[in-house]
Amino acid sequence: MTEARQEGRVLKVLVLNGWAAGDETWARCTFPCDRVFSYVDQLDGLPERALAAAGAVWLVGFSMGGNSALRLLLVAPEKVRGLVLVSTSPFLMEDKSVGWKGMSERRLAALRLGTRLVFEDDASPLFTDASLDRGLAYLRTSDLRAPLRAFACTLRGATVLSRLPVFVFQSARDGIVRPSNVDFLREVFPRATVTWVPGADHNLPLAIPGQIDDAVNRGLASAARADAPSAPCTPALTGFLDLVQLADHPGDVAAYRHFAMTPLAAALYPAGVPTPLDVSCEMARALATQGLVRTLRALRARLPADSSAAWSPFTEACFVDLLRAAAVFETERALDASLSDFVAFRQSGRAAAARTATF
Numbered sequence: 001m002t003e004a005r006q007e008g009r010v011l012k013v014l015v016l017n018g019w020a021a022g023d024e025t026w027a028r029c030t031f032p033c034d035r036v037f038s039y040v041d042q043l044d045g046l047p048e049r050a051l052a053a054a055g056a057v058w059l060v061g062f063s064m065g066g067n068s069a070l071r072l073l074l075v076a077p078e079k080v081r082g083l084v085l086v087s088t089s090p091f092l093m094e095d096k097s098v099g100w101k102g103m104s105e106r107r108l109a110a111l112r113l114g115t116r117l118v119f120e121d122d123a124s125p126l127f128t129d130a131s132l133d134r135g136l137a138y139l140r141t142s143d144l145r146a147p148l149r150a151f152a153c154t155l156r157g158a159t160v161l162s163r164l165p166v167f168v169f170q171s172a173r174d175g176i177v178r179p180s181n182v183d184f185l186r187e188v189f190p191r192a193t194v195t196w197v198p199g200a201d202h203n204l205p206l207a208i209p210g211q212i213d214d215a216v217n218r219g220l221a222s223a224a225r226a227d228a229p230s231a232p233c234t235p236a237l238t239g240f241l242d243l244v245q246l247a248d249h250p251g252d253v254a255a256y257r258h259f260a261m262t263p264l265a266a267a268l269y270p271a272g273v274p275t276p277l278d279v280s281c282e283m284a285r286a287l288a289t290q291g292l293v294r295t296l297r298a299l300r301a302r303l304p305a306d307s308s309a310a311w312s313p314f315t316e317a318c319f320v321d322l323l324r325a326a327a328v329f330e331t332e333r334a335l336d337a338s339l340s341d342f343v344a345f346r347q348s349g350r351a352a353a354a355r356t357a358t359f
Helices: 039-043 047-055 064-075 105-118 131-143 147-153 155-163 183-186 209-225 235-248 253-260 263-268 276-290 293-299 313-331 339-346 349-355
Strands: 004-006 009-016 036-037 058-062 081-084 166-171 192-197
Touching: 009 047, 009 064, 009 209, 036 047, 039 064, 039 105, 039 131, 047 064, 058 064, 064 131, 064 147, 064 293, 081 209, 081 253, 105 131, 147 183, 155 235, 166 183, 166 209, 166 339, 183 192, 192 209, 235 253, 235 263, 235 276, 235 293, 253 263, 253 276, 276 293, 293 313
Parallel strands: 009 036, 009 058, 058 081, 081 166, 166 192
Antiparallel strands: 004 009
């Protein structure tokens, strides 16, 4: 097993497998991999533990594992350096109320019966009745459409997603993950590279191992070339986003604790960070009087000249992207707009103009 290194830290490649899929699913792939998590591992929360212990990760998800990869992105977006989503949907079941195409209960029952017949003599814990039914319960209920859209409509989310490399592989003949679900992934991930695989069905890791290898290796090579971690939220930047969170949610303990450990907190409050409520009130007043973009620029100006260790040229480029995202939000009052209005704005020419503006 090989490891990819980035800025002296190990960049983990975590693979999340599909429902009732064994390690042989990836037998033809050769990309560096630190661990393959079975669907039972995912149900038991093992990927979350690995993510908590890792400094940075690339996530490769197949089918149910792709859904789990999306969930992990929401758990720790700053740690995820890239995604490879193979036959992936944020919700695998059909939802006739909104015209969402997916599996019917009849299709799910057929999968359950077929899998049991094929593996009835297999003693693996992947194929026990209890495990299979737990997995099916996850497939029925794991709906990440609303959480992903909500995340994309936050300043933190817009900043993360604007830089996150995402590779999507989908077959037009897939009867489990419907091809139309790719439209949702394109909406949420503006940098997504979508590859349509003709003549294949659902099990793409066995059908196109070379293309999946290429996507992972390209991502790792790009990360290795970077002068700093490739995530948009470096330690020097997360403090800005924590302050915005505190302004919107006064006294948010999690955001406060995270902010208190950032270089920005040390620079702004050399004598010690005030209480969560004091920080929230100070930031809320600044936003009310100066607006988001000017407030962020003013905070940046307060960082001392000797903060270069925490503020590299790469970080400066990320900060400019943060200002652009903030401009988009402010220009259309997206912080208070409805989801549909914001999504429509993101797809408009005005959003593109705002993102390319110079600050």
